[in-house]
Amino acid sequence: MLEVAPMLEVAGLQVAYGAIQAVRDVSLTLAQGELVTLLGANGAGKSSTLMCIAGALPAAGGSVRLEGADVTSARPEVMARKGVATVPETRDVFPDLTVDENLQLGAYTRRRDTQGVAEDRARMFEMFPLLAERSGQPAGTLSGGEQQMLVIARAMMSRPRVLLLDEPSLGLAPTIVDQIFEMIAALKRSGLTILLVEQNASKALAVADRAYVMRLGRIAAEGTAAEIAAATDLKALYLAG
Amino acid sequence: MAKNLATIAILSGLILVLVVATNLLGVRLYDRIAINLCIALVLVLGLQVFMGNSGILSFAHIGFMGIGAYTTAVLTIPMRMKGMSLPDLYPILAGVELSPYIAILIGGLVAAAVAAAVSYPLMRLSDAAAVITSFALLVVLHTILTNWSEMTNGPRTLFGLPRATDLNLAAGAAILAVVAAVAFKESRTGLLLRSTRDDEVAAGAMGAHIPRLRWQAFILSALFAGIGGALWGHFITSFSPKAFFLKETFVILGMLVIGGANTVTGAVFGTIIVTVAFESLRALESGINQAQIFTEQVVGLTEIVLALAMIAVLSLRPGGLFATQEIGPLFSRLVRKKED
Amino acid sequence: MSFFLQFTIDVLALGGAYALMALGLVIVYGILRLVNFAYGELIMVAGYSMYLTSGSGWPWLVMAAVAVLMAMLAGIATDYVAFRPVRAKSVTAVLITSFAFSTLLQNAALLFISPRPRNVPLPEIFSETVSFAGVITPARNLITIAATGVLLALFSWLMRRTVLGIAMRAAATNFTMARMLGVPANLIISSAFAISGLLAGVVAMLWIGRIGAVVPGIGLGPLLIAFIATVIGGMRSLQGAVLGGFVLAFIDTTLNFTLPQDLLKFRDAFTFSLVIAILLWRPEGLIKGPASGQRT
Incomplete structure (x- = not known):
C-alpha cells in the first residue's frame, strides 16, 4: 500500500541568527487533521x-x-498560498487598518472568490461578535x-x-486563555492541521494529540499528549531549558 | 601597533612613489592629475574619518570643503585684487593678506569650528533622518556660499587666489591625512565610535556617549575637508560655489564607497582607482569632442561610468574593495605565508 | 479680499504640486524605510519623454500619458537597479545606490540629449490667464489645484478601497506579517515605485508647465521640496506628506510676500534650517506615521 505523505514534515531543521544557532536539529511530523504541540522553555527555539x-x-x-x-x-x-497560515507570537494585527480590513487581508490568497470571502467574514463575525461590533475600528484600539x-x-x-499558532495565550487573562483554547479545540474538530507552540504546557497538552518538547534547539522528548503529560521530567526539562 | 605603522608606511609610500614618479616624468598634465589626486585623498580620508567610523552617511562634507576654500580666499587674495574679485567685502577684511600656508590651516580650522557649532544636535539622529539632515545642511551651506556676496562674490566666479599648492605640499597633506585617519581609527574615541557603528544599542548600554563620539569625528572630518578645500583653492585659483555641491559630493562618495568606507586603505585605493579611471575617461571624452565625431559635446560619460561602478561594487561587494582589513595586516599575513 | 483670494490660490496651487511630490517620495519610504534619491529624476524622465514625443503629432494628452507611463517605468527600474541588489545589505548602501542612479539618469540626459534646456510642448491653456472675483491668475494654477484634487481622491480611494491599497498600508507597518498572509513582497514594492512614478509624472506636467522646458537637473528642486514637506509632515505618514506640502507652500508664499529682497535669496537656507530644526525637535513630524513593530 502506498503511504500517504504527512501534511507537514520537518527533518533536521537548523535556524541561525548570524553566529548564534537557535535551532540545531528539529524533526517533527504532523498528520492530516492532527493537533501537535511544541513545548519548551523560553529560548528553546520553538518560535524560530x-x-x-x-x-x-x-x-x-x-x-520542510x-x-x-x-x-x-x-x-x-x-x-501562505500553499495553505499554511501563521499566527506569530507577536500578535501582529495591522494597528492602523480597521478590523474589517485586517480580515480582508487575511483572505488575500483567495481574494477573487468574493462570495466565499464574504461568507467567511460573516462566519467570523458570528464566531467573534466583539469583532463584528468593532469592524470599522482601527485594530490597534482593540x-x-x-x-x-x-x-x-x-x-x-x-x-x-x-495553521501555525505561536503562543496564543501569551499575556492574556485566564478567562480569555480558556476561550482561546476552546476555539483551538473547535478548529481541530473542523479537521484543520495545527502546530501549536506553547509555554502553557497543561493547557496545550489538554487539546493536543501529540507533543514535542524542545530544549536548547533540539527535540528532547516526543510522544502522545498523554505520555508527555505523564512524564515526570517535564518540569525538569523546562527548568533546565 | 606595528600593523598600524605598516598600514601608514605602505599608504604613505604609495603617495611618495606617486610624487617621485610624477617628478621624474616631468609632464605637466601628470603634475596636475597628481595634485588633484592628493587633494582628493585629503577630502576622502576626511569623509572616511566620520563615515567609516560612525557608519553614518554624510552629504555635508563638500560644504565644509567650500568653507575652507572661501576662508582662505578671503584671507589671501592680494589687497590690490580684492577690489575686483570681492567688491562687496567687509572693510575690516579688505586689508588682510596672509601667507597661503597659514590661511590654509585657518581654512581648516574655520570649517571645523562651523562643524562644531552646528552639528552637535544632529549627531543624535541615525539612518534616514541623519542622511536628510546632512543633505539639508549641504543645501544650507551651498545657499549661503552662493548668496553671501560680501564674502564669496555670490554665485559669480571668485578669482585671484595665489597659486600656492604644489605637488609636495599636496602630497605632504595627503600623508598627514593618512596618519591622522589611522591614528583616529585606532584611538580610544575611534574604537568606541566603531563599536557604536556595529551595535548602537549595545555600545550605548556600555556607556559610550554616542552623540559626542560622532561629533568629535565630524569635527575632525570637517577639518580635513576645510584643509582640502583650501589646498584646492590655492591650486585652481578661481572657483564658484557650484564647485561645492552634489556633483563633487557624488565623486568623493564614490571614491570612498568603491574603496571601502570602513578602512583607511579603502579610502586611499578608492581615490586612486577612481581618479585614474576619471582621468582616462575625461581624456576619452575630450578626444571624442576634439575629433568632432558627434555634433554635440560629449559630457557626462565619466559620471555614468562611476555611477555604474558604484552600484556594481555595492551589489557585489557591499563593503567596498577593502571592507574590513587595512593593508598593513593583510600585507604582513601575505609575507608570513611566503615564509612558511 | 481679493488679495486674500489671490494668496489662497497661490498657496493651493503651489501646495498641490508640493503635496504630490512629497506623496511620491513617502509612498516608497513608508514601505521600505528607504529614501529614494533618484525620485527627482522621475520628473526629469517625464519631461524628456514630452520633449522626445513633441514631434510625433500626437494629441497633447496622449503625449502626457506616455510621459507619465515612462516615469512609472523609470520608477520600477529604480527598484531593480538601485534598491533590489542592495536592499538587504545596508541602509547606507541603498542611499548611495539611489544617489548613483540619480546621477546616472541625469548624465544620461546630458550625454544623449543635451545639457541645454529643451522645450516641452504645452497646451494653450497653460499660458492663459483667468480673471474672476477681482483676481487674475494663470489658468495653470487652477489646473494644478484641480489635478491635485483628482489625484489625491484617486490615491485615497486606491489606498482605502482596493485590496492592493490595503495590502500596501499593511506592508508599511509590518512587511513580514503582510507576506505571511500571502501578499507578495515584489508586487507591493513595484506598485509603490509605480505609484511614485505616476505622481512624479503628473507633477512633471504641472511643474514643467511653469517654465516650459526641461534640463537634466530639473529633478533637484522637486526632490528638495519633497524632502522638506515630508519632514514637516512626518516621514511615514501619507496624510502628513500632503499636509507638509501645503504647509511648505504656505511658508514659501508668505516668505515671498514678506522677506526683503536681499534676504529672499537665502530662502532655501531658511527652509532647510527649518527642516533640521523639525527633525531635531519633533523627529516624527506633524503627523505621526503608523506605529512600527507590534503591540501586545
Whole structure:
C-alpha cells in the first residue's frame, strides 16, 4: 500500500541568527487533521522553528515538506498560498487598518472568490461578535484578547490547510486563555492541521494529540499528549531549558 | 601597533612613489592629475574619518570643503585684487593678506569650528533622518556660499587666489591625512565610535556617549575637508560655489564607497582607482569632442561610468574593495605565508 | 479680499504640486524605510519623454500619458537597479545606490540629449490667464489645484478601497506579517515605485508647465521640496506628506510676500534650517506615521 505523505514534515531543521544557532536539529511530523504541540522553555527555539516553517526565517539546514513537496526556505507569501497560515507570537494585527480590513487581508490568497470571502467574514463575525461590533475600528484600539481573536480569525480567512499558532495565550487573562483554547479545540474538530507552540504546557497538552518538547534547539522528548503529560521530567526539562 | 605603522608606511609610500614618479616624468598634465589626486585623498580620508567610523552617511562634507576654500580666499587674495574679485567685502577684511600656508590651516580650522557649532544636535539622529539632515545642511551651506556676496562674490566666479599648492605640499597633506585617519581609527574615541557603528544599542548600554563620539569625528572630518578645500583653492585659483555641491559630493562618495568606507586603505585605493579611471575617461571624452565625431559635446560619460561602478561594487561587494582589513595586516599575513 | 483670494490660490496651487511630490517620495519610504534619491529624476524622465514625443503629432494628452507611463517605468527600474541588489545589505548602501542612479539618469540626459534646456510642448491653456472675483491668475494654477484634487481622491480611494491599497498600508507597518498572509513582497514594492512614478509624472506636467522646458537637473528642486514637506509632515505618514506640502507652500508664499529682497535669496537656507530644526525637535513630524513593530 502506498503511504500517504504527512501534511507537514520537518527533518533536521537548523535556524541561525548570524553566529548564534537557535535551532540545531528539529524533526517533527504532523498528520492530516492532527493537533501537535511544541513545548519548551523560553529560548528553546520553538518560535524560530515555527517562523522558519512559515518562511519568515531562512533554514540553515534540514528540510520542510508539505504533503511531500519540498518547501524549505520558501518565501512567506508562497507558504501562505500553499495553505499554511501563521499566527506569530507577536500578535501582529495591522494597528492602523480597521478590523474589517485586517480580515480582508487575511483572505488575500483567495481574494477573487468574493462570495466565499464574504461568507467567511460573516462566519467570523458570528464566531467573534466583539469583532463584528468593532469592524470599522482601527485594530490597534482593540484589547490584547480581542487582537488575539482577530489574528486567529484573520488566519482562518485564508481557509488554510495548516495553521501555525505561536503562543496564543501569551499575556492574556485566564478567562480569555480558556476561550482561546476552546476555539483551538473547535478548529481541530473542523479537521484543520495545527502546530501549536506553547509555554502553557497543561493547557496545550489538554487539546493536543501529540507533543514535542524542545530544549536548547533540539527535540528532547516526543510522544502522545498523554505520555508527555505523564512524564515526570517535564518540569525538569523546562527548568533546565 | 606595528600593523598600524605598516598600514601608514605602505599608504604613505604609495603617495611618495606617486610624487617621485610624477617628478621624474616631468609632464605637466601628470603634475596636475597628481595634485588633484592628493587633494582628493585629503577630502576622502576626511569623509572616511566620520563615515567609516560612525557608519553614518554624510552629504555635508563638500560644504565644509567650500568653507575652507572661501576662508582662505578671503584671507589671501592680494589687497590690490580684492577690489575686483570681492567688491562687496567687509572693510575690516579688505586689508588682510596672509601667507597661503597659514590661511590654509585657518581654512581648516574655520570649517571645523562651523562643524562644531552646528552639528552637535544632529549627531543624535541615525539612518534616514541623519542622511536628510546632512543633505539639508549641504543645501544650507551651498545657499549661503552662493548668496553671501560680501564674502564669496555670490554665485559669480571668485578669482585671484595665489597659486600656492604644489605637488609636495599636496602630497605632504595627503600623508598627514593618512596618519591622522589611522591614528583616529585606532584611538580610544575611534574604537568606541566603531563599536557604536556595529551595535548602537549595545555600545550605548556600555556607556559610550554616542552623540559626542560622532561629533568629535565630524569635527575632525570637517577639518580635513576645510584643509582640502583650501589646498584646492590655492591650486585652481578661481572657483564658484557650484564647485561645492552634489556633483563633487557624488565623486568623493564614490571614491570612498568603491574603496571601502570602513578602512583607511579603502579610502586611499578608492581615490586612486577612481581618479585614474576619471582621468582616462575625461581624456576619452575630450578626444571624442576634439575629433568632432558627434555634433554635440560629449559630457557626462565619466559620471555614468562611476555611477555604474558604484552600484556594481555595492551589489557585489557591499563593503567596498577593502571592507574590513587595512593593508598593513593583510600585507604582513601575505609575507608570513611566503615564509612558511 | 481679493488679495486674500489671490494668496489662497497661490498657496493651493503651489501646495498641490508640493503635496504630490512629497506623496511620491513617502509612498516608497513608508514601505521600505528607504529614501529614494533618484525620485527627482522621475520628473526629469517625464519631461524628456514630452520633449522626445513633441514631434510625433500626437494629441497633447496622449503625449502626457506616455510621459507619465515612462516615469512609472523609470520608477520600477529604480527598484531593480538601485534598491533590489542592495536592499538587504545596508541602509547606507541603498542611499548611495539611489544617489548613483540619480546621477546616472541625469548624465544620461546630458550625454544623449543635451545639457541645454529643451522645450516641452504645452497646451494653450497653460499660458492663459483667468480673471474672476477681482483676481487674475494663470489658468495653470487652477489646473494644478484641480489635478491635485483628482489625484489625491484617486490615491485615497486606491489606498482605502482596493485590496492592493490595503495590502500596501499593511506592508508599511509590518512587511513580514503582510507576506505571511500571502501578499507578495515584489508586487507591493513595484506598485509603490509605480505609484511614485505616476505622481512624479503628473507633477512633471504641472511643474514643467511653469517654465516650459526641461534640463537634466530639473529633478533637484522637486526632490528638495519633497524632502522638506515630508519632514514637516512626518516621514511615514501619507496624510502628513500632503499636509507638509501645503504647509511648505504656505511658508514659501508668505516668505515671498514678506522677506526683503536681499534676504529672499537665502530662502532655501531658511527652509532647510527649518527642516533640521523639525527633525531635531519633533523627529516624527506633524503627523505621526503608523506605529512600527507590534503591540501586545
